[in-house]
Amino acid sequence: MAQLLDGRSLAKVVNAETKQRVAALTDRHITPGIAVIMVGDDPASMIYTRNKEKKARQLGIKSVLKHYPIEIDQASLMNEIAALNNDDSIDAIMIQKPLPKQLNETELIDAIDPAKDADGFHPLNVGKLFDNQTGPYPVSCTPRGIMRILRHYQIPLSGARAVVIGRSILVGKPIAALLTNADATVTLTNRHTKDLKKLTREADILVVAAGITHLIDQADVKPGATVIDVGMHRLDNGKLTGDVDFDDVEPVAGHITPVPGGVGPMTIASLMAQTVDLAEWRRNG
Ligand code: ADP
CATH class of the missing domain: 3.40.50.10860 (Leucine Dehydrogenase, chain A, domain 1)
Structure with a gap:
């Protein structure tokens, strides 16, 4: 049984922090x-x-x-x-x-x-991320939320093998950069990757952002791995599900994000936190 990476609860913590930081700014x-x-x-x-x-x-x-x-x-x-x-x-x-x-x-x-770039998509900010500059600068909000989840649940990153499925500028590329900057060994895959499942089975950390319903099942996951599901799909029965077959993978994973209630709530909480970051950075000069 995996430990659940509860993005909904963690988002409440982040939002409470953000609210306090906004109050401190409002005082000024x-x-x-x-x-x-x-x-x-x-x-x-x-x-x-x-x-x-x-x-x-x-x-x-x-x-x-x-x-x-x-x-x-x-x-x-x-x-x-x-x-x-x-x-x-x-x-x-x-x-x-x-x-x-x-x-x-x-x-x-x-x-x-670039100093008002809420999504961290401006090439200058993307460049700073890939250059692992100490900052401060904004980063894409979904990856930012994922890093906060990994930190909160104390998932070891240094030396870990990470596999990222999907190379979008929104998710795949920036999370690969953030994990690399945190000393993980990252394989960034795309739709042309050969033997994808051979790679995923070696991952200590598996980030799935391909936009394909249930691309990953139990056989694709190393026992004890941390599985982060960025996908969001509505099934015919109306339920939401991810790129990972949660019910199948959950018994073998070490940690796993649910859909809904995992990465999603952390993305919007990260956007709000980043807005306050930008306000602080700009106003503090
Ligand atoms: P997101 O916004 O979640 O990153 P996109 O739809 O923008 O998703 O991008 C999907 C990404 O997933 C692309 O980079 C694509 O190459 C990758 N992808 C799609 N299918 C596969 C697959 N079967 N294996 C690996 N990567 C895939």
């Missing part, structure tokens, strides 16, 4: 502010965005939704980002995906002030 007459840029009316994005706004408000963070019509052009959105960069009440800026095809996402992310 500073209210941390996050701006969420959303283009069009994608229903999933609307839900995510609303959840972020609600959480921000609960913690005392000012949240501004910048909602633009689906047909907005690149130049107009670049101007909007420039305005947010110059707005002293805004500490953190994030762009909600997906974006319509006429927009150049790379150029938009590059335009965000």
Whole structure:
């Protein structure tokens, strides 16, 4: 029986810390502010965005939704980002995906002030992460949440063999960098990887972010391994599940994140904590 890595409970701890840090800033007459840029009316994005706004408000963070019509052009959105960069009440800026095809996402992310980069996607911040600079600088929120889980449950990282499935800039690449910086030996895999399951069976730490329902089952996991499931899928019966077949893997794993209640709640808690980091860094100069 694995020990459950309870992201829901840990997120409450992180959010309580964030709330206290916001109160300390408010005492100095500073209210941390996050701006969420959303283009069009994608229903999933609307839900995510609303959840972020609600959480921000609960913690005392000012949240501004910048909602633009689906047909907005690149130049107009670049101007909007420039305005947010110059707005002293805004500490953190994030762009909600997906974006319509006429927009150049790379150029938009590059335009965000790296000191207001809520998601840690700006190339300057990504570069600092890969350079293992001491910081401070923001990092992608899902990997940040995963590292907090690993630290909280005292999972040994130095010398551990870690396998990461999926190489997105959102999850796979930054978690590989963070684990490498923490002295783990990391194998970063993708859809072309040969003998993937041979690699996963050797992992002390297995991070699964491929976006494939139940890609990993018991036979793919080394007994006692720590299994981190970043996937989120809705089954036909309405239940949520991950990239890992939890019921199958849980008896052999040492530690495992559930879906829901694992990585998900830590991602939004990390975004809020990072917003307050950015406010502190910028205001403390
Ligand atoms: P996420 O946002 O969770 O990282 P994405 O959908 O952006 O997910 O990316 C999925 C990643 O998973 C890609 O990097 C892709 O190469 C990788 N991937 C997809 N299928 C497999 C597979 N069978 N084995 C290993 N990696 C895979």
